[in-house]
Amino acid sequence: MRNPFRTEAEAFRFLLVTVGAFAAIAVASLVGGAWVGVPVWAVLTAGAAIFYLVQQRGTREIPTAPPHVGGEGERRILVIVDGAAADESIVGAIEEASIGYRKRVLVVCPARASQVDHWTSAVDGAHAQAQRYLGESLARLRDAGIEAQGEIGDEDPLRAIEDALRTFGADSILIGTPPEGLEDSSVRDVVAGARARFALPITRVVINAPAQATAARG
Amino acid sequence: MPLGEVSLSPQPWPWGHPRVLIEHADEAVGMSLAGGLRQAGYSVAVCPGPAQSQRCPLAGDQGCEAAHGADVVVSGLGLGTPQAREVLAALRSRCAGIPLIIEVAAEEKEEWPDLLEGCEVLVSPVAPDELVAAVQGVLATQGQGG
Numbered sequence: 001m002r003n004p005f006r007t008e009a010e011a012f013r014f015l016l017v018t019v020g021a022f023a024a025i026a027v028a029s030l031v032g033g034a035w036v037g038v039p040v041w042a043v044l045t046a047g048a049a050i051f052y053l054v055q056q057r058g059t060r061e062i063p064t065a066p067p068h069v070g071g072e073g074e075r076r077i078l079v080i081v082d083g084a085a086a087d088e089s090i091v092g093a094i095e096e097a098s099i100g101y102r103k104r105v106l107v108v109c110p111a112r113a114s115q116v117d118h119w120t121s122a123v124d125g126a127h128a129q130a131q132r133y134l135g136e137s138l139a140r141l142r143d144a145g146i147e148a149q150g151e152i153g154d155e156d157p158l159r160a161i162e163d164a165l166r167t168f169g170a171d172s173i174l175i176g177t178p179p180e181g182l183e184d185s186s187v188r189d190v191v192a193g194a195r196a197r198f199a200l201p202i203t204r205v206v207i208n209a210p211a212q213a214t215a216a217r218g
Numbered sequence: 219m220p221l222g223e224v225s226l227s228p229q230p231w232p233w234g235h236p237r238v239l240i241e242h243a244d245e246a247v248g249m250s251l252a253g254g255l256r257q258a259g260y261s262v263a264v265c266p267g268p269a270q271s272q273r274c275p276l277a278g279d280q281g282c283e284a285a286h287g288a289d290v291v292v293s294g295l296g297l298g299t300p301q302a303r304e305v306l307a308a309l310r311s312r313c314a315g316i317p318l319i320i321e322v323a324a325e326e327k328e329e330w331p332d333l334l335e336g337c338e339v340l341v342s343p344v345a346p347d348e349l350v351a352a353v354q355g356v357l358a359t360q361g362q363g364g
Contacts, residue, residue: 062284064263066233068256162232171256199252199264 017048063199069169075101078170079137079148080194081109082157082187084178084207086137091144093205097172105141105148106168109134110157127152157190158197165198172201179206230283233261238353239284241265241305242294242321247343251292254346255353263288267295267305274301276308285313290353294321294342297330306333317356319349 021044029037070076075098079090086107094105113126134150141148149168153160161173175194177187191204231237238260242248245266252262263284268274276282285291291309295302309318310333318337321344327334338356340348 061229062239062263062265064231064233064261064284065252065256066261067259072257171253199249199262201249201253 021048061196063195063197065199066165066169068171070104071102073102074104075172076104076106076168076170077172077174078161078164078168079105079107079174079176080153080157080161080190081107081133081137081176081207082190083112084176085133086140086176087207088140088144089205089208090137090174090176091141091146093174093203094141094146097174097201097203103146104168105146106164106170107134107137107141107148107150108153108160108164109137109150110153110160111155112157113155123155126155158193161194161198170200172203173198174203174205176205176207179208231261231263231287235261236289236357237261237263237287238290238292239263239265239288240292240294241267242292243267243296244294247294251294251344251346251349254350258350258354260353268301274305274308276312277304281312285309285316288313288316290317290319290356292319292321292349292353294344296342297322297326297333303330303333310336317360319352319356 021041024044025037025041028040068076077094077097079086079094081090094103097103109130111123111127111130113123117123117126130152134152138148138150151164154163157175164170173194175191177191191202194202236259238252238255240248240251240255240262242251242264243266245264248264248266252264255262265284274282276285291313293302293306293309295305297303297306306318306320309316319340320334320337321340321342322330322334324341327339327341338352340352
């Protein structure tokens with residue numbers, strides 16, 4: 001789903017609408033009494049929800065990409081490791097994507113926090129797990145002779161990719177995921193969403209060693 | 219608007235200038251052209267054009283943020299269908315200040331001279347290097363003119 005606050009203009013528009021809605025509720029409450037504000041709030045909320053849904057239906061993602069960063073013979077590869085640590089399959093995909101080029105690699109592990117984690121402010125666990133995946137991934141790449149940078153990304157993997165493209169740039173994106181059956185549907189959504197949003201070669205790489213990552217978590 | 223005719227509004231550009239919007243029905247070709255432009259320092263967007271049941275937002279009321287925010291628009295949709303010609307007509311009228319590069323088959327170039335007037339015309343198939351040179355050329359010309 002497209003983030004409705006991707007631009008400053010959208011966020012500012014949301015702020016103005018919110019201020020206007022609260023003003024309308026306050027005026028209704030002052031004029032008609034405290035309980036008059038409740039139906040005004042309900043109507044405004046329903047109106048906002050309908051407006052958002054209609055806008056969603058009419059919005060289309062056009063894949064975009066920033067310019068190449070780095071020298072002419074350099075190939076920048078962004079590796080998103082989602083739900084597991086990188087293994088030999090990622091190493092092979094990096095080598096394949098950089099044939100004939102000098103490679104620079106950035107590994108990003110999204111800190112996946114559930115809605116419940118947010119409600120209970122327990123996002124530290126998601127961050128710690130992403131940190132473990134990142135540490136393992138960088139160690140495995142180093143063992144294979146690949147020097148990579150790494151960082152923890154936004155909990156939304158698509159936002160994490162966009163953030164990385166702003167700072168690192170990338171000529172191709174590898175998305176490492178657990179094998180079919182072990183993944184959840186959100187992982188498939190990430191691959192499809194990335195292909196819809198970014199005009200770059202995007203390869204899904206099935207990571208074959210989720211058991212090791214699971215063991216390392218404990 | 220008739221049932222089934224959907225007008226879609228693309229998202230704004232998340233990247234800086236210079237920006238090139240590539241409209242190409244063949245996704246692989248569009249991505250290949252985009253790769254060449256990226257290497258040359260351009261932000262890119264790749265639009266496959268309107269599907270059969272859709273209408274290009276440029277031709278509708280909403281407009282297209284991707285086209286309005288571009289510095290150059292490359293259309294490889296051809297001129298063979300009414301939809302493709304509608305897109306080109308909308309680009310010409312609504313994005314009048316944005317240079318247009320049109321990829322057409324040789325016979326289309328002869329058949330639709332009015333539609334192509336004022337556009338940089340490339341005969342397909344266009345190689346990425348050829349497109350980069352054309353983009354650099356139209357931007358240089360625009361810089362001289364304005």
